[in-house]
Amino acid sequence: MTIGVMLVDDQPFLRLGLRMVLEPEPGIEIVGEAEDGSSAVPMSAALKPDVVLMDVRMQKMDGITATEKILAERPETKVLILTTFDLDEYVFAGLRAGASGFLLKDAPPDVLLTAISTVATGDAVLAPSVTRRLLERFGSVMxxxxxxxxxxxxxxxxxxxxxxxxxxxxxxxxxxxxxxxxxxxxxxxxxxxxxxxxxxxxxxxxxxxxxxxxxxxxxxxxxxxx
CATH class of the missing domain: 1.10.10.10 (Winged helix-like DNA-binding domain superfamily/Winged helix DNA-binding domain)
Structure with a gap:
């Protein structure tokens, strides 16, 4: 089974780094990349990726809004949010929007590969040490x-x-x-x-x-x- 992955990030160097990690891997194909959420939504609808690696903070349309729109059009697509900070309030919003989990951008390649495989099979990626702190921080304001x-x-x-x-x-x-x-x-x-x-x-x-x-x-x- 080949997992189609779409990259969404406003930093070209990060997209390039992700490509360098993912392209050599058997069973993974980069089907497209977008520099912001507004272009990611129609691209996802056209390319039908299995997994979208989604940045949070982008111009024109943020990753949270893009996640909602992508999953509204095609629920079977899995969104894995990438964030710089492990206590980023946008991550919680992303999970509520239907993302299948999140990773820090500096996660080791093997962790990223495992996460992509995990969400592609319909499970979710929970990094307990980060997820607990995030939910404990924002749970009290619900x-x-x-x-x-x-x-x-x-x-x-x-x-x-x-x-x-x-x-x-x-x-x-x-x-x-x-x-x-x-x-x-x-x-x-x-x-x-x-x-x-x-x-x-x-x-x-x-x-x-x-x-x-x-x-x-x-x-x-x-x-x-x-």
Whole structure:
């Protein structure tokens, strides 16, 4: 399987660096590159990439708006946000917009390659050390009134075991880590995760994390049920 990748960044040297890393890799094809969000949206619609590597801060149209528009036109495209700062408030907005995860721009090549493969297969990229800090910082400013109602809806939809798995998902745990903590097989955890996403109408693990904080299922800074 060849993964079609589109590069979106306003820095030509960064796009060149990404090309140098990705082009030699078997199974990855650079299908196009755009210098801002406004050109990325129609380009994505025309080229139909599997994965878009999306910068956040760009002229004409930022990466968040571009992510929303790209996924509105073609939901099967996966967007992986690239950011310079691990506490960039735009990253959280990107996750809410439907991005499948984010990476720092200085991530090692092997991490970038793994991330592209991961999101291409429909999973999400969660860098726990960064994601937790980001969500803990901005979780406290989310609306509370609707969140309380949503929390009850979320919890009512899940079984006791699914709530346990959901809590660990919100903490950025992998299937392997969840399995070890709950004394389950990885296959069983994968089934639970699938049920959770289906019941809550979520696309991937990133959306599960965002929902957990938005709805107050997890208290920012604690990773315990609110």
């Amino acid at each position: 609306p509370g009134a609707q969140g309380a109602q949503r929390r009850e809806e979320v919890l009512a939809a899940l079984t006791d075991r699914e709530r346990e798995v959901f809590l660990l998902l919100a903490a950025g745990r992998s299937n392997q880590e969840i399995a070890a903590q709950l004394y389950l097989s990885e296959g069983t955890v994968k089934v639970h995760v699938g049920h959770i996403l289906a019941k809550l109408g979520l696309r991937d693990r990133v959306q599960a994390v965002v929902l957990a904080y938005e709805a107050g299922v997890v208290v920012p800074g604690s990773h315990e049920l609110g």
